[in-house]
Each structure stands twice: as structure tokens, then as C-alpha cells.
Amino acid sequence: MSEALRLGIAGLGTVGIGVLSLLEEQRALLRQRCGRELVVSAVSSRDPQKNRGVTLGAEIVWHEDACALAKAANVDVVVELIGGSDGIAKQVVETALNSRKHVVTANKALLAIHGGALAALAESADRALCYEAAVGGGIPVIKAIREGLAANRFDNVYGILNGTCNYILTSMEKTGVDFNEALSQAQDLGYAEADPSFDIDGIDTAHKLSLLTSLAYGTHVDYPSVFIEGISQIGALDIQFAREFGYRIKLLGMARRTAHGVEQRVHPCMVPLGTPIAEVSGVTNAVVAVGNYAGQSVFEGPGAGAGPTASAVIADIIDIARKKILPPFAAPFSRLERLAPSPMELRHGAYYVRLTVVDQPGVMAGITAIMAEHGVSIDSIIQRARAPGEGVPVVIITHETEEADMNRVLAQLAALKQMREPPVRIRIEKL
């Protein structure tokens, strides 16, 4: 048997503790599967006194400074579980790679923003930089795209990448509550953070999407080019109308190679009921990859939590223990392509638009005239009666049209004097 692989765990939050307990609980199993021992030789955390419910052996070196752990002589693999795109997490990863340690991280923000530079650093140090836990929690989707489906050109790759948003949308549908109510319930249950903006504004989804895009299309990670729209404007009415039209609302991250470059978008979508992605509920994540040979593959599982994240972190460690190391973005950094972002204005598809108007004669004529002016044709339209004085919802489903035309239509609709609230637009994705 080869010698033990020595792990330094930087960050002892929920995930760090999950990783420690998995390593402890499944020591024999991991030894069988890796052909060598995985041992924790160092840990770091800001507060070494805190009781975490795990006992750490006396042979484990404690560091208050995570960067000291990252260059410690008794560490082969640095496991970065601190989080955040900059600051200490970035320093730890850089220090580790510069000290020729392998790195395993769950940090999607760090990789979305600095993935390119860190990949180049890892390759020049001839060390691994692995991040299975950064996307899709316990679902081994990074590996599936980088290896399992590597023979394919991908028509598109998309998914539900944020459990918080999917939980909120699912609970709005199940209970009929509005967005704010669903959010605060999610916060009470620990499914949403006190400051939920990274999740509900789509940023977390965009971070993850940018990594999938790079892997699927062999391109440089390009997070700044992702089109991002969150879910906070979705109302209970939209959830209800979606269902009437045969759709369900999901926050998707979607990547596609187009004639113009690479398209990366994150926004709420109406997806047809009965498709696999529409049936994913609660905090579950799912990724769909459509390969030109493999066809449509669907990967589904818990998107977050200590257990699934620890499972993914250890999967990376097992790869390193087995000496199965690939460049971080599958192809060597020097061979990744730099493609232009495909402009969002060229998105072609149907739209759901919900307007809230004062019920006056001529309103409908005004709305439909604007749409006609820009060549946007209407598939269906619904106006519901409300109590007098209240804004009346008018819901329109368009035929397929271009985003640029819809932008012009919506700008003009928003300016109508009978408009009581900003129009809500949700893109319909046939997928």
C-alpha cells in the first residue's frame, strides 16, 4: 500500500466538520477504495476553542493562520472550506499551490472569479485544483461533464443550481404564499441565509454556471459575461398562471454555444410540466447535459448541506489519492478558448409578461398596439377581474420572438400611464 495522503482542512464550519466525520467514520472503506490511508494532519479555524462535536486526535496540528496550514510540511492536500471569492480563501489556495500542495475546494465564488489564474498556477505547480463540491453539492456533475461525457459536443447544459431558490419557488407553488413570505420561511428553516442576496439574485447560480460552461465548452471561465436575473420579482400570481399555461417556474443557469460565441444566462424560466427539470422540487439540484452522442443526461441530488458537500470534497481527495489528476478545466489552461459572449439581445423564444394596469377603456388597445409595432405576436392573453380600484393583472404569452424586441416592448409598456407596477417578464424555455 502507498503511503498515507495527509490532509490539511482549512475552515471548520458545517462542511469542514462533515469532512472530518466522513474521514473518521469511513476510514476502512476509503482505505479499500484508495489503496492508501487518508489522514488529517492539520486543521485551521479562527476559534480553536469552539466545541464542534468532534474530537480531534493529538497528532493533528492546529493553525490559527490558514496560510500557515497551506504551506505546512506535513500537508499534501489543502482542503479550502473558508469561502468567499477573495481575502483569506484566495490567499490560502494561492499559498498552497505555490507550496506545491494539491488543493480541493468547495468555493464556487473563488473559482468563478479567479479560476483561470488559479488553474494556470496549479498547472505550473503540477498539482491538482479540484472543485466537485462547488457545483451541485453531492451530485458528481463536474466529473460527469469533464470525464463521463467528454466525448460529446454539448448542444446545451443547464440546471437548477441553487437549492435556496428552488425551495422558495417550490414552497410558493405548494402554499400559494408570495415571495417574501416564502423567503422568510426558508430563512426560518435554515434554507436561506440572513442576507439571501447571493442566492435569490442569481449570483450563486451564475458562479456555478460559469464553471460548467468552461468544462463543457473548453473555454476560459467567464463569470462577468453571465446574464443574471434573480427571482425576487416573481409573484404568487406568476406561479399560478404558469401552472394554468402548463409550465412551472424555475431559476435556471443555462449555457450554450451559439454562432456568436458562448451564451450564459441565469434567470427565472417557465419550463413545461413533465420535463425532468420541472419535476425537481425543494432544495434538490439538477443538471441536464445534452450531448450530441450521449443525448440528454440528467443528474439530480441534494444541492447543499454538510453531508453531500463532504461527499464531493472527499471524492476529489480520492482522485488525488488514486493519482488521477486532470487540469482544473479538463483541457490544459493554454488550450482553453476565449470566446465572445453571445449577446442576450439575440435570445429567441416565447415570453410570459404580466402587467398590472388600471382598468380603463383603451388599455388593452394600447398594450396590443405596442406589441404589434415591434412585431411581437400574441399567443394568448388573459385579463382577470379584481376589486375596483386595484390594479388588474393582464397576462400575455407571446409567440417566439427576439429578446431585443421584447426589451423595446417592455420599455414602452412600462411607460404607459395606466401601468401600476413594473411589468414582470419570464422567459419560456422549451428545453
Next chain:
Amino acid sequence: MSEALRLGIAGLGTVGIGVLSLLEEQRALLRQRCGRELVVSAVSSRDPQKNRGVTLGAEIVWHEDACALAKAANVDVVVELIGGSDGIAKQVVETALNSRKHVVTANKALLAIHGGALAALAESADRALCYEAAVGGGIPVIKAIREGLAANRFDNVYGILNGTCNYILTSMEKTGVDFNEALSQAQDLGYAEADPSFDIDGIDTAHKLSLLTSLAYGTHVDYPSVFIEGISQIGALDIQFAREFGYRIKLLGMARRTAHGVEQRVHPCMVPLGTPIAEVSGVTNAVVAVGNYAGQSVFEGPGAGAGPTASAVIADIIDIARKKILPPFAAPFSRLERLAPSPMELRHGAYYVRLTVVDQPGVMAGITAIMAEHGVSIDSIIQRARAPGEGVPVVIITHETEEADMNRVLAQLAALKQMREPPVRIRIEKL
């Protein structure tokens, strides 16, 4: 860039041709992803004259004898696409490994029956024996269990592993036809073979299951211990009753480690509507792996066909090109465990039983007395009226009980003089 990897393709059926066209069409993409060229240097087939719709370069050596290809000096990887558990396929794989060539195969029958010996041979030759295409078509499920979820102890692993059976069951539900009708439609459409027994009798599912079991539990492949029951006794009535009770009938392969050893079973199951596995329709395959840390992961995609199979075959070749080679069953052969099969008689769960009886006074009393005698309690019972003289269906759902008791009950019920047809038993799996 490393030197080219030279492939010898043994067998030019649909899959072989798919592999050739993928390699040709995606040459540049594969070069980027592998960091080296994948070239076909030899092919073999029984009929070199046949027009296959692909043109093969003059530099490719044709062999009429696949074993000659398997030891040819200009071949690094032998791709065995001949099929069959013995005969020429086995000779080709053995010859290749003995000649120190890597082997990639889609042959589940071969591995289910000779996987242990071949793995030992591959390891002693220090060469790869890869078989992603053997299970789940294009879904990279072998890799997911062997690597992506390798940190987990599996509570259970199960799936829809045969597209033909799932197609037949789906079409019985959609159209209301009986089994024989659905089978002959599937044959007309090319979804079932002229001799469909390998599929409908559950043998193909059992072959695949035995491979998943070995990977998930670190045990020797043990196909002979799989409990196997096919789908040919399922009637249109069963499909209809299943739906009434909130279930759908699927042929599942299921593996689990129990206190008694390893349980491997293949049989029709009633699974609750709304679970991921119940919603998999047509020729799609799906595998569910429940890990003690990752939770429930679901993998879904096309289970067969030239494109998906070629995708999986090339994924294995890419692993070899990237020098990412593992022992065939993840842990080295010498460290695999040999566990006793867990007896089917100990299966604990609910049962659906459909009886066809002559409608005479006292029949129901007789049936229920037999069940009471063996301590099997009844959850619900339905008797439907039929035209006079016809057998009357009596459908019973039991509470959870043991397989051994049900076996005794069914033997006695079958012997009742009012019984018109053999009882149909379908196990209910809560999963």
C-alpha cells in the same frame, strides 16, 4: 503533445460504426480534451465487404480474425464490440490483455460472468479494462459510483437498466394493450430483439446489476446469485390496478448490503408515483444511488443506441488517453470481498397479488383464511365483476410481510381448486 493512442475496433455493428463516426467527427475536440490524438489503426469484422456507410482510411488494417487484431503491434487499446458472454468476445479480451493492450468493452454479459477473472488478468498485465458502456448506455454511472460517489457507503443502489422492458411497460400503460401486444410493437420499432428473452426475462438487467453491485460494495461480481424475475407475466390489469393504488410498475435491478450479505434482485416492482424512478418512461434508463453522505443521487439518460453507447466507449478511451486508469472494480481484485448472497426469503415489504378465480361462494373466505394462517395481513382487497363464466380478478395489497411467508401463501393459493390462472405477485418497493 503525447503520442497518438492507437485503437483497434473489434466488431463493426451499429455501435462500432457509432464509435468510428464519433472519432472521425470530433477529432479536434477529442484532441483538445485528451491532449493527444485518438486514431483508429485496426478494425475487424466478419464481413469486410459490407457497406457500412463509413469510409475507412487506407492506413487502417483490416482483420478478419478479431484475435489477430487483439495482439496486433499497432494497437494500444482493443475496443471489444462483438458481444456475448463467451466465444470470440472472451477470446478477444483475454488475448488483448495477455498482449498487454488496454481493453474497452460494452459487453455486460461477458463481465457479469467472467469479470473477476478478466479483472485479475487486467491488473496482472497492468492494463485497463473499462466498461462504462456496459451499464446505462450513455449515462456515466459506472464512473459516478466508482469515483464521483466513492466517499459513500451505499444504503442501496437500484435502477431501470433495460430500455426494452421500460419501453414495453410504458407502452402498456399508455395504450392499455397487453404484454404480448406491447412486445410485438416494440419488436416492430426495433426496441426489442426477435428473441427478446435476455431483456424481458430480466437477464440483461441482472448482468448490469451485478457490475453495479461489485462497484458499490467492493465485492466480487456475483451474477449467479442475482434473484431474477422478468416482466412477461405482467398483464394490462396489473398496470391499471397499480395506477389505482398510486403506483407504477417498473422492472428494477436493486442491490443492498444487509446483515446477511449482499442482496441482488431483479423483478417487476410497484414504485410510488411521483418518485424519480416512477417517472422514467420509454427507453430511458435511470440509476439511483443512495449514499450515506451524498444522499439520493439520480442519473438518467438514454440506455442504449449507437450514439449513447459510443459516447460511453469513447469516455473510457479518453480516460486511458489521459492515463487515468483504475482497477476494473475500483479496488484491486485482491481486496474485493466475497460476501454471501442475502436470501430472497428474507425480503421484507408489501405485496400486490392478483388472483383469477371462479366466482363461487366461499372463494374469498378460502383466500383470506390462507393468508391469515401465514400471518399475512391485508391492506386492501378488490374484487371486480366480470362476464359470467370468466375468471374474476381478485386483487390484494398486503401489509409488510416476509417473502418466505408470501411464498407459502402463494403456493397454497395456486393450489385452490377455484384458481383459474397462476397468481401474479408484484413486490411493492417504497424506495
